[in-house]
Amino acid sequence: MASPIYPTKPRRLLKWKTSSMASTRETRTLMVGMEQGTRKGPWTEQEDLQLVCYVSLFGDRRWDFIAKISGLKRTGKSCRLRWVNYLHPDLKHGRMTPEEEHLIVELHSKWGNKWSQIAGRLPGRTDNEIKNYWRTHMRKMAQERKKNLHSSSSSSSTSLTSLSIETSTNRMENQEEVSFLLTMLEEKEQEVMVKVYPMDQLWNEIVTSDSNSGLSFKQYKAMEYSPLWESPI
């Protein structure tokens, strides 16, 4: 039985993806595209390795070219996405920090769903990551807010529920909303500090404890590029 390889990202507490799980998922979801036998679905470690290798040789611009010559049965688009969202050496893997969370709220209030623009201000974070973060966390907060409003004042709720923070497609319209979300973030930070074992610390310990047992490619990459480790080897 294969041992756990790595968490997909050191982002969530004890959420592991084992090689057996990966292969199960693969058999279920890995599909072969209609055109030119291109692969779809989750990337394998071997594919990642291949992609990193070719990107280091040819740079991260000519994705169609890389897709063709690498022998990967992936589209250039898919290669680019995998690189940008997962394999890029500068990516941060881990929980959003409170500072990042604040920044996202503020920038989203300014720019709306300009995810790549926002990502530009958050080094190591991808537009996809921010987008996902926004959808999950902010929607939740908006729901909580709605609840609060409902319980505190039923008369004013009619006008307030029309505020546009309910979906990820809408931009927060006014300063009141932004400050509300920031307040909620602060409250959540307090909770988190008490309850949650820091993810980065956990991840650090996991990799450190595994360091004698042979590293997978991704573990190696995590060590190689994470700011937590100065020198991998």
Add this chain to the structure above:
DNA sequence: AAGCGCGTCAACCGCAATTAG
């Protein structure tokens, strides 16, 4: 223990913008 619902996140899709020929 099983089933269900929800949250998370990697990856896909479609369209717009940009670049190459």
Add this chain to the structure above:
DNA sequence: GCTAATTGCGGTTGACGCGCT
């Protein structure tokens, strides 16, 4: 300047884990 190919972006989907009942 025009067209085709490629890249980038934002929205959406679907698999999976986890907690609750």
